[in-house]
Amino acid sequence: MNEVSGFALSSSLGLTLVVLFGIVWIAFGWYLGRANKTHEDFALAGRNVGFALAAATAMATWVTSNTTLVAPQLTYQFGVWGMVGYSFAALGLILFAPLAARIKRLMPNGYTSGDFIRLRYGRAAWWVFIIISVVYAFGWLVSLGMAGGILLEALSGLDYHIGMSAILLICVGYTLFGGLRAVIATDFIQALIIIVGVVLIAWFLIDTVSLESIHQEVKSNHPQLLDLLFPAAIMFLFNNIFFGLGEIFHSNVWWSRALAFKGKVAFKAYLLGGLLWLPIPIVTGFIALAAPQLGIFPPSADMVGPMVAAEVLGKIGAVVVFIVVFSALASSLDSLLAATSDLVTRDIYHKYLKPQASDQHLLRFNRYSILGLGIVTWLFCLPQIATLGALLNFAGAFVASTIFPVVLGLYQRKLTGTYAAAAMALGTLSGLVGYFTIGFYVAALLSCIVSAALCGFGLLTSQARFDWQQLNEKEEPTS
Template identity: 70%
Template sequence: MQAVQIDSTSALLILCAFGVAWLAWGWYLGRKNKTLDDFALAGRNVGFALATATAMATWITSNTTLVAPQLTLQFGVWGMLGYSMAALGLLLFAPLAERIRKLMPHGFTSGDFILARYGRAAWAVFIIISLCYALGWLVSLSMAGGLLLSALSDLSYLTGMTAILLICVGYTLMGGLRAVIATDFVQSIVIIIGVVVIAVVCINTVSFETLHTELSARQPELLNLLFPAAIMFFFNNVFFGIGEIFHSNVWWSRAFAFAPGIGRRSYFTAGLLWLPIPIVTGFVALAAVTLGVVPPSPDMVGPMVAAKLLGDIGAVFVFIVVFSALASSMDSLLAATSDLLTQDVFRKLLRPDSDDMSLLKASKVIIVLLGLATWLISLPKLATLGALLNFTGAFVASTIWPIVYGIFDRRLTGKWAALAMTLGTVSGLCGYFLVGFYVAAIVSCSVSLLVCRVGLARATTLFDWQQLQEAPRVLK
């Protein structure tokens, strides 16, 4: 392996220190959890600073620290800018978060909303999409942990992947959403400092002039603004990012957890703060060839370039920054997916009469099972991170329009919402396999829009918003 900077003993020591610190933090914060609302929604009273930090830190993930450099290496300037457009997901979710909180003051999950608004058929399609996405993202995060460790040290992919899963499952289990939000706050500070330091060192080491000369000579298409595949990718990433945020319970659970009036401001601020981060992390990938780094896989370029720039100590620094980014997303995803399964599968389908304590227990068991399932699927490294993430783009982009119309327009019915999500996903997958990963979301979103518009044009009934006030409810 090239650019190995951390020996295996040091890497293991850092892993253990990380693990103990986060687990102790999770345990400390978890002592305050008494009810299901405390564990799953942090008491529904998160303030502006923590709300903004958790929204931003959760969105800084393997996507931003590993996939943004990957996409820059693949698609050049367009890849870097396209990735930063994922901030639009947070910015556009800001008004939705406010309305969600108003429409469903007692809601727990995005599934609660879909069931109450559209009924059982659309809910079933939505849950399948949500779980496919959540598992895809979880697998990509654990894979990223493995890749990170194998890129920066001579520890194996398996060790890194297992370690990040164990640590995140551990502290999410102990502290619930309260621990997740608090660790996200600390992690977001670490990540921002780290990313800025790496970018400054990169610019000082490789000047813009050298970078331009080297790229023109050895990777000319990366600077080409008419690079066809990159042009295709641009809006695909916009819709992928928006779809991820609009549908995922990671963001809905935060909308329910934030104190009244906080959602809109915090999501908007988080979006603005997040916007430049992929440009900074992606930029370092442009310096790869100039620095003599030719990665074995495109998703390893970010940490390899950063380690090359910062040397031995720098590798430790990079390791901590990227590991924080991965952990901040994985814990959020574990907590939110566990909520979704607890409320939407366990409670609605299996045990409608469950009390809060049995739901709390179920939620913890589900976190462990999710961790185990993720570990098993991550064992064989099936695809690059970018390709894996964008596979889920076909699923999530199909939910954008049903969510928007569901929240604001009383005309769209469950039948059309279910059809829009199904046909959108199927056509997105066709695009993924027939053309490439960079068209899946755009195709899915376009088809979903067409179906929704037909549904609105043919609407004969109007939904009563009052029904959402009583949600969540169980399936009958």
């Protein structure tokens, strides 16, 4: 720790790192954006992303602030099951692989997940889905913006509002210039930075403290953290699986990528991305178990990972943590900005308000949407309203209700829009009731179960036979 200020980094060094990152990413976004001539180029990178960039963007986008901040937090609270449970979220990416291949096959001209719900289930289900998507995307955007401010403040003492504003400005900047192409290219570099950084931190921690002494200390003073039958932790494990599936299966962040990857790349990219992601929460999570031994009792549980790394590795460790978490935040923030602005542009503006809009008009509107989303997110981040974990778990009630409507919608002709809409709406309500009456660790589970029951009933009673050709919507040329 810095002896004068009490922070691992000085404010001026923290600010210098932010400014350097900002200049490099925005310049890179501008450079890549020169290839964007049409709205399809901007929103879907010309539907031509190769395997290497596709796998890296799948992995990097899923490594969010939650993987670097919340995985250690959950390990600190739930022990071994916290980190193992978190790593099970890789199932979301792995199981999305066959869905992504099918999405690409059924909707070669599609743009968003909203397109699929509208064409497959009709307007009523589309409205429910859009509300869920916007609540989730916005909750995640705000949590990422806040994480940027919290991180900078914890590591360097820089004012929360400056850090939060800086990361939003940087991500809005390069997404605005480069679109999905910039998002995916920066994700590749950010993926490398994140992985090398977490491996370095873990390696130095083991070298300094040793796994034996961490295990001994936890076993003596906090044995419940090593208990494989810790009930709340096991409940968390299942809840997290459904939460992860819901997040990925419904979100346009993942659908727009599936549609942007070239040819048959989608399946193997998501599969590899998931396998590469699987061990990361355990590597970031076990760090938290060293906290009691080091006498670290963080004021906010989501800062346990960075505080342990900064304590063990000193200033260099703090710089590495800073760069890793900043990259993790940026790789998710840019994806959300791009995917949510696509939803606003395509689903709400183009398909609902202005069907005759030209391609160049949509390209301009998409850029305005990114800017608008950035400004609204910034306004919501100003009061620092909730902790990262609270925002994250609240969203579980919403997204888990979409798992069965999405999967059955892609593979089953019988499920109708009425049942899909009811499953998403009532599933979400049940999840919220569970969240407020039982606890955050059952919200996604309850939401998914109720939604599955309604979808099952819908399948049993339906005589409908959906024609898959209806998903292959052709664009009318407009001037």
